[in-house]
Amino acid sequence: MSKKCVIIGGGIIGLSSAYYLQKAGHEVTVVDQGSMDSGASYVNAGYLTPSHIIPLAAPGVMQQGIKWMFSSKSPLYIKPRLNADFLKWTMAFNNSCSEKNVSKAIPAIRDINLLSRDLYSDIRAEEHFNFQLKKDGLLMMCKTEHMLEEEAHVLALANKEGLPARMLSAEEVQQKMPKADLDIKGAAFYECDHHTTPGEFMEELKTLLQAKGVQFVKNEKVTDFDTSSVTLSNVKTASGKTFVADEVILATGAWAGELNKKLGLKILMQAGKGYRINSETETGITLPSILCEAKVAVTPMNGFTRFAGTMEIAGINHNINKARVEAIAEAVPRYFNNVVISEQEKDEAQCGLRPVTPDGLPYIGRPSKWKNLTIAAGHAMMGWSLGPGTGLLVSEIIDGKKPSLDLGVYNPDRRF
Template sequence: MSKKVVIIGGGIIGLNSAYYLLKEGHEVSVIDQFDITSGASFVNAGYISPSHVTPLAAPGMVASGIKMMFNQASPFYLKPRFDLDLFRWAWNFNKFATAKHVKSSAPVIKDFTILSRDLFQEIKDSGIFDFQFERKGLLMSYQTSKFEDKEARLADLAKKQGLDVKHISKRELKEMEPEMKAEGAFYYLDDAHTTPDDFMKKMHYYLKSKGVRFYLNEKVIDFEINSQKITHLITDKQQLDFDELVVASGSWSSIVAKKLGVKLLVQAGKGYRINLYRKTGINYPAILSELNTAVSPMDGFTRFGGTMEIAGINTKINKIRVEQIAKNATVFYPNIKISEEEIKDADYGFRPVSPDGLPFIGKVKSLKNVNFATGHAMMGWSQGQATGKLISEIISDKKTSLNLEPFSLERFN
């Protein structure tokens, strides 16, 4: 049965939800407080990464985070502030930063991300629009024995999940990536990458052409609730009614949740990117292990990105962090010098981070027609297709492609 569905949020999760709901024959509208031209869905590394089977909440992260939180140039920065939601989030993060949690989460993350990668491939093969989708894998590159050991442990975990991982010697790496200065790498062959900016623009255009309504630069103000159902929502411009609501508003999802009386532990994790619109000689996506910096050869440019800055939702660009990404690039690629102009052109996005590194996907128990799809942290691009598919299955009353229990909205209550 066709339903009228409203999605709050026009990022990768929102657009993919619209795509799969449309395929199921539903009438879809998307509301976004911005114009769908910027944000985390446009500035990420473009990875579809089954390799990332370790959740953010892992052993050692709390101790590392405490050390790094006083250094604004560090890969992970948590700005100290008095905020009860942040305290609750941090307490749960600490609770889940265990080996037991990593072991139970790894197969969930792997299956989720592989499904998403395969769905990306389906869209590519369908020919509805053309976009970069390359199965070139991902290099986890290192310069020191300490990080070789660390990456070897992570590679073993990935292999236990059935992923194809090879160790690449310094000589072999030089042949693959002549511009890179590293002692070796672990090569994850199951990974793929895309150009996010291009995919987002083309998916947005495609959905519009197929009848999806977009209400942009429009902010959700309030909701009308009747008999455990949301009957309609009120924006700063209009009132909309619907059968089902999907909240996919990224780092703003917890704000929407509060309006609905739903507890949702999500913190905004700001990440930055620098684009180089010139030849760099870089052939493969890579993560520079010691520096937690991502590198992506995209369609027409090379992107360097990274950092996780948990400092609330603010529009300030922390130049210290951007400059650190530029410095990190030169450490592994000595021939690349990022200019001041390229640094000034840096952009950022907010990634919605849950305490345990898994997203929130599913219906709200207290509200019969409200669904959430958020909290993916750095994995939103990697898991966006599968999330959209799951949301469409939930709303269409179909058996879901994956078990939704690990993504329960109530798991921290």
């Protein structure tokens, strides 16, 4: 039976949900508070990364974050502030930085990444899209023996989970990128990873969805709902518009926390800001690479190279912190001797907000409080990787089908 589905949020998660819901025959409206052409879905590194099996909340991360708190250029910055939501999240994040959480998260992250990675290929073939989709793998580049040892440990875990990966010497990495002037000790190479140019996919997907009858409502902030005891019947915006809904999908990313309060949900979420610098200069970089010590991602996209990184948990804002942009720019020539990021490229840097849960796993599923609400948020740095997979799961939830994955680990009602 066709349902009226209102999706709040027009990023990769919202649009992926719209794609699978319209394929299932539902009437879909996407409401977004912005113009649907910027933010984390557009400025990310473009990775499809089954290799990223370790969640952000892992042993030692909180202690390292406290040390990095005093450096404006650190890869992870958590701004201390007297805010009840932030303090609850911080306590829950600290509790989640455990081996138990990592063990729980690894298979969950692997499975949804593999599902989503393959769905990108399926969508590209079925819809005759032309977006860049390269299946070249991912390099985890290391400048020190210590980091090589750490990456070798993660690689062993990945191999154990069935993910093809191997360690490479500096010479072997150089052979893979002969035009790059490298200064590294070696790298872990994950053959299972793919990469894309995000803006291309987003534009093709928006065009297709509109042609299929999906309605986009831009620059409208959802502020309220009409409710019965357990059902959301109407979605309301700040300008006074009302949308009738049989099903509501909350895919607002970093902004989910605000609507959670309106809905009486106790979901913990913080915004984690990331930055990107684009360069059209020839770099010789032909393979996606993460600069491990610096925590900077490098992606050869269609017509340019993208340098992205940092996790800045400092509330919801789009202020550009020049020091953090500079940290990305300074890291690159330490690994690539021939690459220098220009002042103009740094001045044109952009940022996006990723929604971060305390345990590093997204919320996907129905909260017990509302019968017709589905949460799809909290994907942190993996939002791009997990978009189509999450969209398919949302559609299966709404249609009452057996989900492609066990949703228990993503339960929005879980406690930390």
